[in-house]
Structure formats: C-alpha cells, structure tokens
Amino acid sequence: MSKRHPVIAVTGSSGAGTSTVKRAFEHIFHRESIKPVIIEGDSYHRYNRVEMKAAMKKAAEAGNNHFSHFGPEANLFDKIEETFRAYGESGTGKKRYYLHSDEEAAEHNSRLGSALKAGEFTPWEDIPEGTDLLFYEGLHGGVRDGEIDAGRFVDLLIGVVPIVNLEWIQKIHRDKAERGYAPEATVETILRRMPDYVRYITPQFSHTDINFQRVPLVDTSNPFIARDIPTPDESLVIIRFKDPAKFNVDFSYLLAMLQGSFMSRRNDLVVPGGKMGFAMEIILGPIIDRMLAERD
Numbered sequence: 001m002s003k004r005h006p007v008i009a010v011t012g013s014s015g016a017g018t019s020t021v022k023r024a025f026e027h028i029f030h031r032e033s034i035k036p037v038i039i040e041g042d043s044y045h046r047y048n049r050v051e052m053k054a055a056m057k058k059a060a061e062a063g064n065n066h067f068s069h070f071g072p073e074a075n076l077f078d079k080i081e082e083t084f085r086a087y088g089e090s091g092t093g094k095k096r097y098y099l100h101s102d103e104e105a106a107e108h109n110s111r112l113g114s115a116l117k118a119g120e121f122t123p124w125e126d127i128p129e130g131t132d133l134l135f136y137e138g139l140h141g142g143v144r145d146g147e148i149d150a151g152r153f154v155d156l157l158i159g160v161v162p163i164v165n166l167e168w169i170q171k172i173h174r175d176k177a178e179r180g181y182a183p184e185a186t187v188e189t190i191l192r193r194m195p196d197y198v199r200y201i202t203p204q205f206s207h208t209d210i211n212f213q214r215v216p217l218v219d220t221s222n223p224f225i226a227r228d229i230p231t232p233d234e235s236l237v238i239i240r241f242k243d244p245a246k247f248n249v250d251f252s253y254l255l256a257m258l259q260g261s262f263m264s265r266r267n268d269l270v271v272p273g274g275k276m277g278f279a280m281e282i283i284l285g286p287i288i289d290r291m292l293a294e295r296d
Helices: 018-031 049-061 077-090 102-112 164-179 183-206 251-257 273-293
Strands: 007-011 036-040 133-138 156-160 210-216 235-241 262-265 268-272
Touching: 007 018, 007 077, 018 133, 018 156, 018 273, 077 133, 133 273, 156 183, 156 273, 164 183, 164 210, 210 273, 235 273, 251 262, 251 268, 251 273, 268 273
Parallel strands: 007 133, 007 156, 036 133, 156 210
Antiparallel strands: 210 235, 235 268, 262 268
C-alpha cells in the first residue's frame, strides 16, 4: 500500500453494476481536478475473444465445462498484483486495453496507428507520468490465488455486490440489450462460471474496505423469467464498512445527509436505492481527499 501513489480498486462480478461506482468516481475526479490512471479489469484477461472461444472448446473437450473469465486459467492475476505493486511504489507501470467494440477499436487504432479488431488487446504501454492515483474497475481487484494477493497493494478496495438473483437479472438483461445474447445463452454462462464465482469472486468481499450491496424490494425469486430490472427506487443499498475508524466514517453526518437511511448494524448503513450514487460521492469523496492530502 502507498501514501505517495494511492491505488483504488472497485471489484464486482459481471452484471453487478460496478459502472455505477465508476461514474461516482468520475464525478469526484472531475470535481476535484484529480488525474487518475484508469485500469479496466478486462485488460488482464489471458486470451482475446477468438483465443478464449478456442480455449473454452479445448477445455470442454478435456472434460472441463467450467472454464471461465472468473478463474485463474483465463486471467493474468500476477499482472494485476504487479500493476498495483509497481504503481504504489513508483507511480508507474504497464497498462493495455481490451477492445470491446468496433468503436473502441477505431479509437485506439487512430491513436496507435494500428489495425486491431474488437475482441483484441492493444499492446502494453507505459502508464503516463504525473497521475494522482490508480483506479481499477473489474472482476478481480482483490483477488487471491495461492501466493497472489492483489488486494494487499490496494489502499481503498470497494465491492459492488447486489444479491445474487438481482445480479443475474442485471446480467441477463444487459447481455441481451448490449450484446444480443439470448437469455438461455447467458444462463449457460452463469452455470459455467459458478465454480470460479464461488472460489475467486465471492471471497474478495470479505476483504473489501467498503461494500455496496443492492437489495430489491420486489419479488426476484426466479431471476430467469424476470421481465425487467428492479429500479433503484424499488431497492435498498446496504453499505458495509469493514473498519469505519480506518476512514474516519461519520455515521451521524451520513444519516443526516441521506434522508431515509438507517443503521442496521454498527458498521452497516442502509440507504434508499435511489440515493446510491449520492451516498457513494459523499462517502468516497472525503476519503480520496484525505488520501491525496497525505501524499505530501
């Protein structure tokens, strides 16, 4: 961990809603004129899109029907840890991009003078000098596997953890809307990933500094037939602080600022779902300000 070069990681499963936290951080960075280096978890996959399909097929032929993006075989866990360590020590390191779409490919091809396609990676390049902090958003910000422990080099580790039925509903609807996947195909993906989900995704949330868990207030008992995603106003968000004293959390202030909020345990704050983004900003903004002030 580093005071001079802070590392912040947001970790959550596919469909968990980590993009909501990312937007909250973007607002904080813009408001406070903070210059982050942003690292996307997908850039640490071991295989590009074509290679991953081939690797999955090969694994299935060998009797492994659970090969997934959640596990170590398909990721570079050591490079995640190394990136966090190197940045914390010196504010430098390497990064690359996974190109999710043709639009992203065109943007980076223009920058690099390359001819990369969607589903491929850009080459590794140096993290630019002069950044204020590293911000990671992806699946494995706090991953542990054998001697690898990425979270030990993170100064602020945040989990985004909707209850699992809601997570599945969000994934099914997102995959259909954004990627054109049939719900049946997404369910197959969920089943294939389950062993790695249990071993490598869920354990991270025991080590996070703060968890944001959205809980719907409507029936989600069968997520595979849900016609829509519960709205924020149909939800509550449980915000769990592992060690409130570590970040000087003022619960009285938060309760006053977040109308309708209450404490369910000594370190669990419950807020209306529609106030999740606001809650993130008033909780995380002061923490980041203190981090940057302590660099000097």
